[in-house]
Amino acid sequence: MTFKTLVLTTVFALGFGSTAFAEDKVLNIYNWSDYFDPAYLKKFEEKTGIKVNYDVYDSNEILEAKLMAGGSGYDVVVPSGAFLERQIQAGIYTQIDKTVLSNYSNLDEGLKKAVQKHDADNKHSVPYTWGTIGIAYNEDMLKERFGDSPLNSWDLLLKPEMAAKIKDCGIGVLDSPAEMMSVVLNYLGLDPNSEKKADLNKATAAMKATRDNIRYFSSSKTISDLANGEICFAVGYNGDMLQAQSRAQEAKNGQKIKYMIPDEGTLAWFDMMAIPADAPHKDAAHQFIDFVLEPETGASIANFVFYAVANKASDPHITEAVKGNPGIYPPEAVKSKLFAQKAHTAKFDRLLSRAWTAVKTGH
Amino acid sequence: MTTSSGAAWIASPTLKKVAQGIKKKFNWGRALVISIPTIWLAIFFLVPFLVVFKISLSTTEIAQPPYSALFAWDAEEAIAVLRLNLGNYLFLFEDTLYIDAYWSSIKIAAISTALTLVIAYPMAYAIARSHPKYRMILLALVILPFWTSFLLRVYAWMGFxxxxxxxxxxxxxxxIIDQPLAIMNTDTAVYIGIIYTYLPFMILPLYTALEKLDGTLLEAAADLGATAWKTFFFVTLPLSVPGIVAGCMLVFIPAVGEFVIPALLGGSDTLMIGRVLWDEFFLNRDWPMASAVAIVMLLFLVLPIMLFRNTQGTKGENF
Structure with missing residues (x-):
């Protein structure tokens, strides 16, 4: 039954996505969940006459699994830096033709440089957004448990006796092995990009010690669960956590969500737009990337999904609430404590994901 | 050697007779009927199985596709090299995760099957004993949920x-309670999900078995002084065994490999092989390992069940 559903979806997705409309103007986008303002998707369709098929994922791993299988049919995808680096190695991306991107100069120069260690000379990708991994919590529920003591440390999750106090109202943790483990390594004072087995074992032990306090691991469920009080503490991407905050405010359900970047520092990630080598609609893909680089579109992403965009020309269009939010645009003191992730070797990746499975399942 | 012994084989007079007998009886219509499902199975079962088996013997690589080729052409030596990696299978037994997941899946599937049987039997019995006028309506009600997507129904359970x-x-x-019960994201939720989803698969074969039951046998039992319970345990129940076996198979086999229900309703510690397989493929992006897990699942689970079914089948023919 499940298999049948899967097959049917695939047949529909591939069949209609790439064959039936091949002559028509179509663009197949595969992006993170809650990562684009639907109003602007419509705007793009009206402007260019291209029909957009928009699919979403909630982890880099799933994106990579689909891309590496080949023939995904997608034209634009948005992987994070370290993953993009591996995927470029595997040769699955086409080079970006910057000559057709009229808005390319709108990009933030500093950011463009920062991502070059993943993609030399920005050949295969265009920066989309950047952000951090941090903690979001329900202010009232945590105040009940910790009083007025400051909440500014990974201790809340990684010190079992502290996490145990939060356990009953629910902890959700990002389901992303490489990113979470590097955060834990950094917390332990080790190199976050370490590939030493001993370091990995220490990080695994730290996660296992607090495992019983965690209700589930997910990279997308935490948004709505935080917003409606199903959980009171989540580790996640900053924009997701801020979306939970704004959803709770909109719902007026009395849940006050706060996002913070712990003092020990955290991982900063960069998401990049790229075009798979086997993309069926490369022209449309370039048109879309150029559309994202327009000042208003860039601003719409920041205003809608609460992530800092790589589009410098968008700044004047971004609302003050977003611009002044330290969770989105952190102050320099916090910025200095951020670290970037490097691509791991296939061998270490295997150890890492094994360790993560062991943490998740409690084995 | 082979050819001569082969020739001797055919030359033996008794075997010749047998061969002629087969030839005479060879029924083209029957062959055609049998060949369709055989070809179907070969294309949709055997070929995919071989592909998965092939991948399970390779090594992961950062490439597209993300595994190494089994055959490599060595240009310098001008020879084809066959590279087999049995490491994936060895790893299955090194890391207790996989064995635990197999056992846990079998346990969850077995308990769910038993509970489904207990719930389904009275329902099937009631339908089979109901007035023929209502039978079709009741059966339609059992099948009705299938008109909604399975995924949607599992999501609905999340709301419950x-x-x-x-x-x-x-x-x-x-x-009744003053603290909300934590059912969501626990094994209990998984049991509820599986029992709910597979209930119709248990009811239908049970109904078929019970409906065929000869009423005169029950009358005979009553005439001979058996109580209602005695009649049930010594007449009805044994006669419905084929239905019980079929229903249990239909529930147990897919439940062992179930992925959607534990993923949506279960907690992170709900260990089931379908989920381990999914993680292996989508999270770890380790196709060879995922393939090895799948092959071993097939060998350990499906083969014994198929053998069991075979013995059941021949038993049926002997009656």
């Missing part, structure tokens, strides 16, 4: 089971 869901809301309002 979560902390501020329907069940907790009702129990709190009535005053």
């Amino acid at each position: 089971l979560k902390k501020d869901g329907v069940i907790n809301g009702f129990l709190l309002n009535v005053g």
Whole structure:
């Protein structure tokens, strides 16, 4: 039954996505969940006459699994830096033709440089957004448990006796092995990009010690669960956590969500737009990337999904609430404590994901 | 050697007779009927199985596709090299995760099957004993949920089971509990999901078995002084065994490999092989390992069940 559903979806997705409309103007986008303002998707369709098929994922791993299988049919995808680096190695991306991107100069120069260690000379990708991994919590529920003591440390999750106090109202943790483990390594004072087995074992032990306090691991469920009080503490991407905050405010359900970047520092990630080598609609893909680089579109992403965009020309269009939010645009003191992730070797990746499975399942 | 012994084989007079007998009886219509499912199975079962088996013997690589080729052409030596990696299978037994997941899946599937049987039997019995006028309606009601997507129905269960869901809301309002029950993201939720989803697969074969039951046998039992319970345990139950076996197979086999229900309703510690397989493929992006897990699942689970079914089948023919 499940298999049948899967097959049917695939047949529909591939069949209609790439064959039936091949002559028509179509663009197949595969992006993170809650990562684009639907109003602007419509705007793009009206402007260019291209029909957009928009699919979403909630982890880099799933994106990579689909891309590496080949023939995904997608034209634009948005992987994070370290993953993009591996995927470029595997040769699955086409080079970006910057000559057709009229808005390319709108990009933030500093950011463009920062991502070059993943993609030399920005050949295969265009920066989309950047952000951090941090903690979001329900202010009232945590105040009940910790009083007025400051909440500014990974201790809340990684010190079992502290996490145990939060356990009953629910902890959700990002389901992303490489990113979470590097955060834990950094917390332990080790190199976050370490590939030493001993370091990995220490990080695994730290996660296992607090495992019983965690209700589930997910990279997308935490948004709505935080917003409606199903959980009171989540580790996640900053924009997701801020979306939970704004959803709770909109719902007026009395849940006050706060996002913070712990003092020990955290991982900063960069998401990049790229075009798979086997993309069926490369022209449309370039048109879309150029559309994202327009000042208003860039601003719409920041205003809608609460992530800092790589589009410098968008700044004047971004609302003050977003611009002044330290969770989105952190102050320099916090910025200095951020670290970037490097691509791991296939061998270490295997150890890492094994360790993560062991943490998740409690084995 | 082979050819001569082969020739001797055919030359033997008794075997010749047998061969002629087969030839005479060879029925083209029958062959055609059998060949269709055989070809179907070969294309949709055997070929994919071989592909998966091939991948399970390779090594992961950062490439597209993400595994190494089994055959490599060595240009310098001008020879084809066959590279087999048995490491994936060895790893299956090194890391206790996989064995634990197999056992846990079998346990969850077995308990769910037993519970489904207990719930389905009275339902099937009632339908089979109901007035023929209502039987079709009752059966239609059993099948009706299939008109909604399976995924949607599992999502609906999330609405029932979560902390501020329907069940907790009702129990709190009535005053039976004063703290919401944590059912969502636990093994209990997985059991509920599996039993709910597979209930029709148990009811239908049971109904077929019970409906065929010869009423005169029950009358005979009653005439001979058996109580209603005795009649049930010594007449009805044994005669419905084929239905029980078929129903249990239909529930147990897919439940072992179930992925959607534990993923959506279960907690992170709900260990089931379908989920391990999914993680292996989508999270770890380790195709060879995922393939090895799948092959071993097939060998350990499906083969014994198929053998069991075979013995059941021949038993049926002997009657």
